[in-house]
Amino acid sequence: MLLKDKTAIITGASKGIGKAVATLFAQQGANLILISRDEAALHSLKSELDNGKNLISYYAADITDQDRLKEVFTDIRQTKLTIDILVNNAGVMEDAVLQMVTPALIDKIYQTNVFGLIDMSKRASKLMLRNRQGSIINLTSIIGTHGNLGQSIYGSSKSAVIGFTKSLSKELAGINIRVNAVAPGFIDTAMTRSMDPKFYDKNMASIGMGRMGQPEDVAKVILFLASDLSAYVTGQVIGVDGGMII
Amino acid sequence: MSKDNSEKLVRAFSTALEIDATTVKDDLKYQSIPEWDSMSHMFLISEIEEAFDVEIDTDDVIDLSSVAKAKEILGKYDISF
Numbered sequence: 001m002l003l004k005d006k007t008a009i010i011t012g013a014s015k016g017i018g019k020a021v022a023t024l025f026a027q028q029g030a031n032l033i034l035i036s037r038d039e040a041a042l043h044s045l046k047s048e049l050d051n052g053k054n055l056i057s058y059y060a061a062d063i064t065d066q067d068r069l070k071e072v073f074t075d076i077r078q079t080k081l082t083i084d085i086l087v088n089n090a091g092v093m094e095d096a097v098l099q100m101v102t103p104a105l106i107d108k109i110y111q112t113n114v115f116g117l118i119d120m121s122k123r124a125s126k127l128m129l130r131n132r133q134g135s136i137i138n139l140t141s142i143i144g145t146h147g148n149l150g151q152s153i154y155g156s157s158k159s160a161v162i163g164f165t166k167s168l169s170k171e172l173a174g175i176n177i178r179v180n181a182v183a184p185g186f187i188d189t190a191m192t193r194s195m196d197p198k199f200y201d202k203n204m205a206s207i208g209m210g211r212m213g214q215p216e217d218v219a220k221v222i223l224f225l226a227s228d229l230s231a232y233v234t235g236q237v238i239g240v241d242g243g244m245i246i
Numbered sequence: 247m248s249k250d251n252s253e254k255l256v257r258a259f260s261t262a263l264e265i266d267a268t269t270v271k272d273d274l275k276y277q278s279i280p281e282w283d284s285m286s287h288m289f290l291i292s293e294i295e296e297a298f299d300v301e302i303d304t305d306d307v308i309d310l311s312s313v314a315k316a317k318e319i320l321g322k323y324d325i326s327f
Contacts, residue, residue, distance in 0.1 A: 070301065073301065074301055077295070077299075077301065078299075122304075126288070126291070126292055126295070127292075129288055129289060129292040130292050130296060174285065175285075
């Protein structure tokens, strides 16, 4: 088991890629701290994954709510668990051509995709500092690496995640905390299923491997980055897109 | 209690900055010695949080510029010296 005795915090854990990561990590022996806004889904996921061998706890929290995150991390600190892994998966996507972009849209996307991710990284890395080791995996997107029409705000928020990942990896490398990013392409999740059908068809046609990615495809790469298999890898952005061309 | 806390604080500084405990005096200031740089400051915060079971706010992390200041800041978290 690749994550035996490791403890991972996963945001956006209740569905899609986050749920797939939680499931795979549990199979690999990790203790899990699951965070999502959806308490009922977290409760259900905990029941699903609980095999009596790993510790699984969850917190209903919006990562844009700093006061709530403070409570969550105070609680985590008191468990005295060593935090080894943070998967910054929570994210929101909303499309708009630039002339229709409102300050509220920018705020909504950046609060979660950028500011919440930074806050989570700050709090979790503080716990990792104690043991001089850890792995942070940030979810960016092929839109952040390549861009897409109608997605200047979402795309730029995901580009910010890449810049943050690269700089933080340099800051924390000396204390053996690795920071990497994963850039999924077109993955079969509720978020992509809510897309405009016109874009959905176009995206499908642009995937070299001819199929949508599954959340498990992304989770496996995140597992690699979380585990010691990638012990000498930091500051990298790994695409998981089946050869998608944008 | 106050003496215990003083000893805990000295130990936190000594461990985090990897300096001799005798060097940890009230007037020891951030960046006044090579061992207390921005990175070791993060270790220091982590050690202090662990020692006193508190979570130090970012404003206080920035403000914690000397041993004396550390005592003053910890007062806000109901730790007395």
